[in-house]
Amino acid sequence: MNLYDRYRAKARRNSLGLSVPQLAALIDTSATTVYRYEDGARKPDLLTFVRMAHHLRIPVSSLIEQAAQECRTFDSEGRNVMVAAIHVAEAMRAAEPGSERSLMTSSQAREAAREDRTNHSL
Numbered sequence: 001m002n003l004y005d006r007y008r009a010k011a012r013r014n015s016l017g018l019s020v021p022q023l024a025a026l027i028d029t030s031a032t033t034v035y036r037y038e039d040g041a042r043k044p045d046l047l048t049f050v051r052m053a054h055h056l057r058i059p060v061s062s063l064i065e066q067a068a069q070e071c072r073t074f075d076s077e078g079r080n081v082m083v084a085a086i087h088v089a090e091a092m093r094a095a096e097p098g099s100e101r102s103l104m105t106s107s108q109a110r111e112a113a114r115e116d117r118t119n120h121s122l
Contacts, residue, residue, distance in 0.1 A: 006038050006040050009037070009038065009052060009056060012056045012057075012058060016056065016057065016113035017114070018055075022116065023055060026116055027048055027051040027052055027055060028051070057113070
């Protein structure tokens with residue numbers, strides 16, 4: 001099971017106004033490697049994938065939920081075990097004092113990407 005979708009990643013990078021060299025600098029790899037991810041010649045390892053998700057402002061939990069759709073393991077009550085685990089983890093995190101959801105709106109993601117471009121201009 002591979003969560004990396006090269007078409008969606010490229011579209012998201014473009015929608016945030018990040019160039020390939022800028023994204024490469026943010027995820028600590030070369031522009032050539034990012035181009036290879038985007039053309040399908042390579043797939044990012046897990047750490048790079050998580051870094052990309054962070055800088056592309058894609059919640060990793062949404063990627064896990066996509067993977068859960070492929071998961072065919074269910075608990076005794078018929079719930080998908082991966083989805084159930086995500087909900088339990090979210091509930092536990094929300095119950096912690098001072099915790100807040102870290103999801104961004106589209107406008108917040110664009111603003112954060114502008115800051116990334118400014119801080120990593122090439």
